Amino acid sequence: MKILKFGGKSLSNGDGLNKVVSIIEDKVNKGEEIAVVVSARGNATDDLEAILGVAAVNGDYKTLLEKFKAYQQSTYTDVDLAAEFTILEKLYEGVSLIGDYSAKIKDQIFSQGELLSAKLLTAILVKKGITAQFTDARNLLKTDSKFGDAQPLDQLSKKNVVQYFKEHKGIVNIITGFIGSNSKNETTTLGRNGSNYTASLLANYLNATELQNYTHVDGIYTANPDLVSDAKKIDHLTFNEANELANFGATILHAKTIIPLLEKNIPLRILNTFNHENNGTLITSNPSKEGIKTLSVLENVALVNLEGRGLLGKTGVDARIFRVMGDNDISVSIISQGSSERGIGLVVAADKATKAMIELEKEFENDFYSKDVNKISVTDDVSVISIIGQDLSTFHQPYTALIRNKIVPILFNNTVTGKNVSLVVQKSELTKALNVIHGEIFGVSKKINIAIFGHGLVGGTLINQILESADAIEKRKGVKLNIFAIANSSSVLLNKNGISPNWKNEIQNNGVIYTMKDIIAYANEHHLANLIAVDNTASAAFVENYITLAENGFDLISSNKVANTLSYDFYKELRATLEKNQKNYLYETNVGAGLPLIDTIKLLHLSGENITKIKGVFSGTLSYLFNNFSAKDVPFSDILKEAIDNGYTEPDPREDLCGNDVGRKLLILARELDLQNEFEEVQIQNLIPEHLREGSVADFLTKLKEFDPIYNKIKSEQQPNHVLRYIGELSGDLQNDKGNLEVKLVSVPMDTALGGLKGSDSFFEIYTESYGDRPIVIQGAGAGSAVTARGVFGDILRISDKG
Missing domain, CATH: 3.40.1160.10 (Acetylglutamate kinase-like)
Incomplete structure (x- = not known):
């Protein structure tokens, strides 16, 4: 049977x-x-209980009862249910008259x-x-x-x-x-x-x-x-x-x-x-394969805390607690304590928590007077997550994932067998915590939720690269990249399930005005975990959001150089916030677009290698200008106009030609070596004639030929077989707090690595104590939206792989 x-x-x-x-x-x-x-x-039992509550206070229970009867009879009018309905009518009438009911009456009602x-x-x-x-x-x-x-x-x-x-x-x-x-x-x-x-x-x-x-x-x-x-x-x-x-x-x-x-x-x-x-x-009864089976949740519970320094080494505390619980018919699902018994937590049903606290206070009344017990309190609105089959040897993985996502369990314990670990978390964090743990320990893709700020050339290219590669990355790496927000300075497009390839039209039609608090609130409301904020703007104002984002669970990725070149005090404050909140900040594209320059320098410095000098061509735009000007017998203005027409420069070319961009990149590298230089201390050779530095862009573009006599003279005064390169150089005693940072136009032999540079490539030489006069050389495409976007994409994948 x-x-x-x-x-x-x-x-x-x-x-x-x-x-x-x-x-x-x-x-x-x-x-x-x-x-x-x-x-x-x-929902018959719940309905019967609700009607009972109304009847007990002499409310209009009859309307509710008629509704209940209508549902139970439904279309089956030929089925005789009159006996049960009559019993309910009489019982409820009695409860209404008396204004109270017993457990016995409640059972009679529920049984119907x-x-x-x-x-x-x-x-x-x-x-x-x-x-x-x-x-x-x-x-x-x-x-x-x-x-x-x-x-x-x-x-x-x-x-x-x-x-x-x-x-x-x-x-x-x-x-x-x-x-x-x-x-x-x-x-x-x-x-x-x-x-x-x-x-x-x-x-x-x-x-x-x-x-x-x-x-x-x-x-x-x-x-x-x-x-x-x-x-x-x-x-x-x-x-x-x-x-x-x-x-x-x-x-x-x-x-x-x-x-x-x-x-x-x-x-x-x-x-x-x-x-x-x-x-x-x-x-x-037959055991299946070992391993974590499922996550179970216990809701409607509260945490009763008993704290007391005087309990150190005192025996019998647990026995007293459980006697109180037993005498008052209060079931304890979890007890957690340190071996010192200085703090004991009990998880009980939410509706029994106040009674548990009151009865414990009575039991430990004398201990309060002797100050052995300091406090007995109740933490409401908590939930228990149990990981069935969890072995403590691998518990660090889900636990670390929770911490990364700003979820700190109130307490945890494990069974004697070590095959079931339970965590108590705030009820408001339950859904997010469950999804974080589930994504970490089961064979499902870990979802990375990305907010992208700035969707111009680099940002837009990045979005499309992610959308095109997402399926392949999920299959290959088990990581699901989900862009839930795309924003510019004024509006944002939000979708917790991810934006579509038609995002450009959607942001125009469905974008809404926002503040950073709105995006953080959206992520919290939808329990989004593994959050990454990507800054593809060039905005100094946006950088002010970095600390708030890190404090609210976002890892940071930036192609925006501003954050790393503001005051050294801000630089330190940001890193202190990142460390406190265990968040990452990656910015490989700040220097050299997609080239692995910052990672290389970080690794060398971390390993204790003494870096003595860094020199190179930091700007793809200026690399293009001087590589072509040196190789061709044409005026400087022709090469500059060609670069402008091809979109290699900023809309105002003076932003490239003034050298500040190279100076910022040089400062970023200096700070990677723990140098405390400020931007004002970078010596920068401005390539723009003084009389052309002010005024409108349109006016400037009409005067490009005024560059020609200056740069033709510089070119003609070089030694034979030399070429011009605009470089950044970091030198001096780099073991001290500050280095010498210089940005300048130099003439170098054509047959050197620097002299042989072509196109818009960036080029870096890293000199170290171990390598001596033979530098580590990194060279490659140093400009272009696709290259920069791919570098930002790489940073996203690095963070996705962590933990």
Whole structure:
């Protein structure tokens, strides 16, 4: 025999009830021997409790009761449910008159939900030609008299069940879950979710081959699919794992359900009423492969904290705490403490927390006077996440991922076996914490949520590069890149699921005015984890957001050089904030576009290598200008105009020609070597004649020929076989706080590496103590939106790989 159990959502009006009837019909037609246990239909138990609350304060309960009756009867007007409705009417009337009710009355009221459900389903099946019989579990399951949470009297209940089924063979018995009766035949209930318990008891007593629990999901998942969209169905669990799940909040299982099945080694299969072709999750005694199975959540709990320096080395504290809890019928799901017993945390049901605190204060009253106990307090709005199957040897991975995402667990503990770790977190952080842990430990792609600021040449190219490569990166690296925000100085486009290739039109049509607080709030509201902010602007104002972003969980990536060239005090403050919040800040493209220059210098410096000098061509624009001017017999203005026309320069070419950009890049490298130089200390040779430095861009562009006599003279005065290069040079005693930073136009032999530079390449020489006179040379494309965007993309992937 198989026991089928259907939950309230499965039995709801419409598709649910129709599916249940179809499943039972199918099994009967296949000749399977079955018995069916039912819960109350829909939200019946919650509805009955709500009506009870209204009746107890002499409210208008009758309107609510009529609504309840209408739902339960639904379109099945030929099914006689009058007896149950009459009982409810009388009970509620009595409660309304008295203004109060007992646990016994509450059980009588609640039991009607299951009775109505079983009667209706039986009538529908009989009408379909199935030999079905309504079975009132109160005649079978005898319990103690603890109303609301009654315990079955095992031997008597078993005898009743075996005898009943012996007398009713060949019939599909439709049995009420959740309810029983005491020795006086008074109705009792087995506690919330007790229908599962009823089903497992019947399976045990009848030696069933399998208990099939039909719900509204396909089985047990690696996490609650309502909270974690990437959750996967688990095909097989052991009873021990299922028991851990039940104890730590998995609503699909009742903690007491497992034991009767385990005693007889009866498999439990969790199935979906609405997709019954699915094989669901099978729970047996047979162990499956090792490893983390699922994340379970315990909500509606509170943390009771007992603190006291005087408890150091004092024995018997735990015994006193548990005696208080036991005497007051308060269950403790987690206890966590240090070996010193200076701080003890207890996780209890939220509605029992205040009582727990009051009773503990009474118990430790004398300890307060002696100052052994300093404080007993309650932390509300917390949740427990249990990682079922988590081994402490790998616990650092999910824990580190939480810290990276600004989620600091209040406490954690593990079972004696070390195969289940539980974390207490703020309830507001539950969804984000679940997704972070799930993404870290299961075989799903880790989602990286990216906000991109600035969508001009570099930013727009980067966005398109990410969209084009995202699928391949997810397959290759298990990282899902999700651009959830694109912003310029005035508006932002937001989409938690990621922007589309049509983002340019969407930001025009759907972009909204924003502040940085709005983007941070959006990320928090949608529980977005693994956040990265990418600055592709050239804005000094935007840099002011860096510290706020880091404090709110964002790693930073920037092609904007401003942040690293502001005052040294800001430079230090930003890095202190990054360190405090364990956030990364990558800016490889600040110098040399996509060339691996900053990473190389960082690595050399970190390894203790003494860098003695850095010299090179830092500007792709100026590289193009002087490479071509040196190689061609044409005026300087012609080369400059060519660079402007090809878009190699800034809209105002004086921003390139003044040398400040090279100076900023040189300063960035100096600070990587822990030098405390300020921008004002960089000696910069301005390439613009003094009389052309002011005025409008348009006016400047009409006077380009005024460069020619100056630069023709410089070119002609060189030694033979020499060429012009505009370089940055960092030198001096680099072991001190400051170095010599100089940006200048130099003449170098044509047959040197620097002299042989072509196109718009950047070129860097790094001199170190170990390498002596032979520098490390880095050369390559130093300009262009595609190259810079690819460098920023590389920084995104570096951060994605961390942890």
